Amino acid sequence: MALEYPSSTFIGIDVNSSFFPSNDKCPPNVCFLTSNVTYGIPFPMETFDFVYLGMMFSAFTELQWSELINDVVRVLKYDGWVESLEATAQFINHGKVTKCIEDAEKGVNVRISALLPKMFESNEMLANMQCIKVEYPVGEWYGCFGKYSIINLRRLFQSFVFLPEYLGVSYEEYIDMLDIFVKEANENKTYTYIQRCFAQKTWNA
Template structure:
């Protein structure tokens, strides 16, 4: 499969086959003790330069988890909606209309899952994320949409063959390459035999950067490398998906977009999104 390194966003869609799926061990936290749960809630984040970040040595997530970041994610989501002109590429629409179960890994504020949930009231949608601070209030999302705190690298806390569709979007700075292998393997476990998984990842290559822009991006790459993040995971994703032999029908779709005022409204939003993301990531380098 050929991949264009000049593209900025890539989507991978795969369908599970009928091959038997292997079981893997899951790691869960015992939250039965109320005092322990309170302790977890008080220590789930840290403040750096006025921004809130996840406080967990096992988590490599580079972006903040505060209101500013939620606003940035809204811009990022709007850009993808403009580019793709649809919520998903997998041929799952008919199933969603009749009743399907959907998992959104790294859902954040839940923009995608809320929209798709509204459009498909007969289906059930569950968003998981390690940070609950961005979850919408109970009265601000459809009744067929729910949210759950979960570290996907510890295992997805659902039985095998639970979901018809698994969606993962813009988690490029959340997992190490090794963790991506773990997560994809567990995604296949929770997928039904006829299920689909769709992954949206970004290509960090930006054309025609000036001197200052190149310096910023070099710093960004250095921080990612220090945290064990493969920022070019888009190029490795086919290999990761291929490592799970239960997956078939791999399809790659890419979209390129302008960054800067020269690109009109979309270019301005894209530049704002990039700037705000880099501002948050750089702050984590302590």
């Protein structure tokens, strides 16, 4: 994105800096910031033209989601846009281990995508909302895209540091479960859905 739009500035925020690329691998119009956004987005009002929230369905409680969206609106400029991209976290054609991982919720509604449109609508400064829901194939059975999605989801599940304890297994056993998750997805032609929601900050919503 930064290479395609060199006149724009891109700022990535995450609580875990280990996933950030090194500075020598970033274009000059990109920077990354380590921050826990549950304490607020560390920027003043009306800073950004566009804010993107992606694959954060396991990161926040429902209350934190509501507070985060309000804070996103705070840092958005008027006429700016917010976009969320979240998986429904409900697998179709899943296997036994996949079902076990899917059901392992702990204080977080991983199916938050169903509530996000209402959260957007509840903010009186957001208007022109659109939501698009599409299938998201998981596994090499769907070619390059499916291979990418299964790698992405496996990494995502591996980052759920609370899950091994919650499932009553060791970390090593949990990693084995993730290997089985990948195998099941390929054998069963597993898929899920992703939902993209857009809304615009307006003067007279």
